[in-house]
Amino acid sequence: MTTTPTSLDGERQGLLRVIPRDGEPEPDLSTLGLKEEGLRELYRLMALVRRADLEATALQRQGELAVYPPLVGQEAAQVGSAFAMERSDWLFPSYRELGAAVVRGVDLVEYLHFYRATWHGGTYDGPAHGFGYVTVPVASQILHAVGYAMGAKLDGHPVATLAYFGDGATSEGDFHEGCNFAAVFRAPVVFFCQNNQWAISVPLAAQTVAPIWRKAEAYGFPGVRVDGNDVLAVYVAVREAAARAREEGLPTLIEAVTYRIGAHSTADDASRYRPDEEVERWKALDPVDRYQNWLSASGHADDAFYEQVEAEAREFAAHLRAGVIGSEPRPVREMFEWVFAGDLPQHLARQRDEALRFGAPSEGARDA
Amino acid sequence: MPEVTMVKALNQALRDSLTDDPRMLILGEDVGKLGGVFRVTDGLQGEFGTERVFDTPLAEAGIAGVSVGLCMAGWHPVGEMQFDGFSYPALDQIISHVAKFRNRTRGRVTMPMVIRIPYTGGYGGAEHHNDSPEAYYAHTSGLKVVTPSSAIDAYQLLRASIADPDPVVFFEPKSRYWSKESGTLSDDDALPIGTARTVRPGSDCTIFAYGAMVARSLQVAERAAADGLGEVEVVDLRSLVPLDLDALASSVQRTGRAVVVHEAPMTLGFGAEVVARLMEDAFDYLEAPVLRVTGYDIPYPPATIESNYVPSIERVLAAVRRVIEY
Incomplete structure (x- = not known):
């Protein structure tokens, strides 16, 4: 495990990784803050998310959803981050965070009502899950996360918030204003950027010049760059950031480097703007396979466990499909x-x- | 009777609401130690502390956006936009989120906030300090849009806006900020949001106005009476959303004639809405076309010539004469 860069000289320390590559030493689990069950739970959640996400895409292709933004490739970033937050913390999603919704136990049929065009915001109970509402105007949810954190702090509640956003969102004013407000008010916020390399058709290099994690320095709080396809690294970085937020009122900007394997949404044709070879390169770094390989190699899970998860994922997807297809439009009133x-x-x-x-x-x- | 200005009335309303509602917060640019550039929040930080009355960084979208999060955390923020012309960076948060959250969440997450915006010109302000942007907000479903014309009503309407469970955009007519009135600040006999007030009864023509143009319309009514033109009724709308449709129709059913006055530009201004409602609800009673007297469809002019832009007594009187003599 590389040293967690919590200071502003993180660039020197590069990308935080925990899952070892060939020949690298095994991480010290005691410093991860995860027990065996936690290690397996992370896999289980990623497997459920992978299956649910594929099912949602299929449902859109079959005309059961109006549109859907696939998250394939970002399972580790979403599951690792959501799993690292305390249950009393709040998560503020954009529109691609089905994975975080699964971790929070949000009913996915109710979540997908947003994409079935049943109801804006879906029909789920956000406050009951500490999970905000699907937010489409890019970066606008960041300010909500900051405001909630300010409010919780005023109440003296030991609560942190996590704002999900993408690389494109860092160009929006709301990102800047959110980071600045959080720093000025010492609001307990984790700014979690899933840098998936593409904002629809615009690549990162055309979006911004400075590395995303380094923008934190301008606001006066730590920035961290983490391998977003390494669920353990994401977990460690977010857990540390959330603790720092709650205890010191110090926000953190985390750049989780990952990749959007799918198109921006089911309405997008990614082949018009990016080469297949790039997608293939990233598919080789698949976060679910990578984690499963390590779990198996290090003896944390056996075949019986994977079979059990596979069965649960099948059932999970079937429930999702039945619930979506069986739902009716809401009454006009x-x-x-x-x-x-x-x-x-x-x-x-x-x-x-x-x-x-x-x-x-x-x-x-x-x-x- | 004590004399009071609208600034003092608004200040007292904020003070009384901060006292009544322990979840209320005030945030904005310079609202703390300075007490706001117009002194509407004067003394409140000293009385209620820096946690409940605080300055923000200079970022209007931030003020509106964190107010959304504060509402989610159970607070009742009252945000100040320093000037009308500086409120536009907040429009995305207000239109996309503040106005839509109750609907989006099927009533689970509500936005009990007030966004105060000083508006209107007529006081010698520089560019960007004189706009009347109320129609943008009134056109956005989910917002209530309220604007007082007098100090006493400013107190009552702001108190009601803060207590309202929905987001209220509260427009304060700057040109009326310092006019002195006699009266006592109290919630007694307060009219609710959504109710218009007949500030001067009349039988020959109704002027519908709001904010700063109510006082102007009263001057016109005095002149019309003095000139023997007729008795002009003046109705203060007070609330653009919800609009008091019954008050519009019932006044015109009696007077048969109407003029709408506002400082905002004419095209698609709120006057167009009033005229359309009169067509729908009172057409059979109308003796003459309904006229609008408004700002022109131009950028708000420099202060040295702004009196040519803001509806004057002469311009409004001419319109009243036209409809009465039609």
Whole structure:
């Protein structure tokens, strides 16, 4: 295990990795903060996420989801980070964090209602899971994570937040404002960037010049660069960052270097802008295979365990498929129900009455 | 009766709400030690502490965006945009999140926040300090849009806005900030948000106005009476969203004529909405076309010529004359 770079000279120390490559010594598990069960749980979660993500993509191809942004290749980054946070912490996703949702126990049918166009934000109970709502305007959720952390700190709650975002988001003003606010207010935030190398068709080199993790220096807090396809490295980096946030009020910017194996979304054609050879190179670094190989080689899991996980993943995906396909559009009256608290204002009551009168049953909407 | 300015009234409303609601926070640029560039938050940091009344970095999207997170954590933030013209960086957070969270989360996560925006010109301000951007917000579903015209009402409306469970964009007419009024600041007999107020009854024509243009419309009504033109009713909308549709219709049912006055530019300004509602709800009662007297569809002009832009007594009076003599 390489030394965790918690200081601003992290560049010298390079990329944090924990899973050893051929010939490298085994990591000292006692410093990871993970027991045997935890090691296996990380694999189980990644396997469930991989299977659920593939199922969601298939559901979109079959017309059951309107759109879906695959996360293949980013399982370690999402599972490792979400698993490292305490249950009382909050995660603020963008739109590609199905993996973090699985870790938080969010019902994926309710999550996928966003992508089935059943309801914006899905139908899941975010506060019950400490999991924010699918956020599409790039980087905007970062400020919500900072605000929540400021609020929790005002309450004296020992809570940290983690903001998920991508490499493209670091170009947005909300990223900058979020980092700056967190530093000024010493808000307990982990800024977790999944640098998957592509913002739709724009490669990292055209997005930003300075290494992402080094931008932390400008805000006055640590930046860390971690192998985002190494679930243990991600886990270690996030756990340390969250502890630092809670205990010292010091935010951390983590750049998890990973790769988007799939297209930006099911509506995107990645072959128009990136070479197959690049994708193949990264497929060889598959985070799930890599972790499984190490677990097996180091004797932390046996075939019976993998068979059990495989069976669970099959069931998980089948449940997901059945739930998605079996769901109906929401009744028309719900379009008006939560715009404001209390009784509808007069102008909206009139419009609701019109919508109910005309409806759109031919397009599949149920009667109110 | 004591005399009070709108700035003092707003200051007292914030103070009283901070006292009543231990979850309320004030954040913004220079709202702390300075008390805001208009002194609306004067003294509040000293009374309530730096945890509940605090300066932020100079970043409006940040103010709105962290307010979303603060709401999620159970706080009731009252954010200040220093000037109308500086509020635009926050529009994405306000439109994409503040306005939509209750709906997006099926009522699970609500946004009980107030965003205060000083607006209007007419006070000699530099460029970017004179805008009337209320229509952008009124056009965004999920926001309430409120604007007082007097000190007493400013107190009551701000108190009600802070207590409201939904996000309220609260527009403060700068040109009325320092006008002195007689009256007592109290919640007694307060009209709720969504209710218009007839500030001057009349029988021959209604002027619908809000914010700074209510005082201007009252001057017009006095002139119309003095000139023998007729008795002009003045209705202060107070709340653009929700809009008091019944008040619009019932006034015109009595007067048969209407003029809408606002300082914002004409095209797609809030006056267009008022006119359309009158067409829908009071067409049979109208004796004349409804006219609008507004700012022009140009960038707000420099202060030395701004009096040619802000609706004047003469311009509004001419419109009233046109509809009465139609």
